[in-house]
Amino acid sequence: MLSDCAFRAQLAIEGQRDLFDYWLHSAGKRLLPARADLDPLKVPRLLPYLGLIDLREGFDRGLFRLAGTRLRDIYGKEITGKRLGEVFSGTCEAYWRRIHDRVATEGLPAHGVVRGPAEGRDHVLLFWLRLPLSDDGLRVDRILCHDTTGPGDRAHVPAEFTLYRYPPALPPAAQGVRPNTARAR
Template identity: 65%
Template sequence: MLSDCAFRAQLVLPEQRVLFDYWCGIARGRAMPARADFDPLKFPDLLPHFAVIDLRDGFERSHFRLAGTRLREIYGREITGLTLTEVFSGRRATPWHTIHSRIATDAVCAQGIAHGPAEGREHVVLYWLRLPLSDDGIRVDRILCHDTGASETDVEQISEFTAYCAGQRGPEVLRA
């Protein structure tokens, strides 16, 4: 099992580490914090990169409850209100479904890098972080997302979708 310290060490961006540290702090020894514990206004510079996936109606009906303005650039459209299957379709659907399902089922944190995070967005390299939230402390009812995109010209080309989850020993490489 990947420890919190090892998971944190794999986070690429400094803002991911700050957010993960905050998430751990507000959990206060619980498996995960509640949505009410999370104050997005503590991170004004990160607000455009945040999204919340709402799972309260079940995983198959999950949707983006809210999405920051920068996510429109990453995904090529406004995703607030859209279901996961509407945002992640085509060859990218399976890796994203696997990751979000694992977070919802196992209450693990996940992060990674995806080249072409959504259909038609092959020029975007996405640095992503997913953190589970739970109002009752047991069932994941929301997923806090932090997504930062870069163009291929800004980073070395990535040809695979890589995910690191807190509950595994190494990277899970999902080909799409």
């Protein structure tokens, strides 16, 4: 497994590094911070890019409890109060299900880059970060999200910069795409 320092070094966006540092600091001596440990006012410039997925009713009933204003632009609709299946549907559903399931079951942060984060949003290049939260210190009950768009529009992004396209014909490992997760235990 990668150390926290190595995971942080892979984050391409300054706001994601800032949020990761805040998340680590908020955990204190515990493995994972709780939602109550986070004060959004400590990272005010990141608020438009943050989302909070609530998994307390189970993974299949997970929903975006909160979504910053920029997420509306990224996903093409208001996602606050929407279930994961409503936000991530169609050809991108399996990708996001794997990501969120892995964060929830392993309690590890994850990050990546994807073109077309939601159905009908193929023009969006998304840099995403998912950070697990746990009220009881054992079970991940929420996922803190940071989503931001990449540089320029689709016409100006080199093809080799696109790391993932839908629909996937093969599992990510067979396509040479490896999810990046890390957290030293």
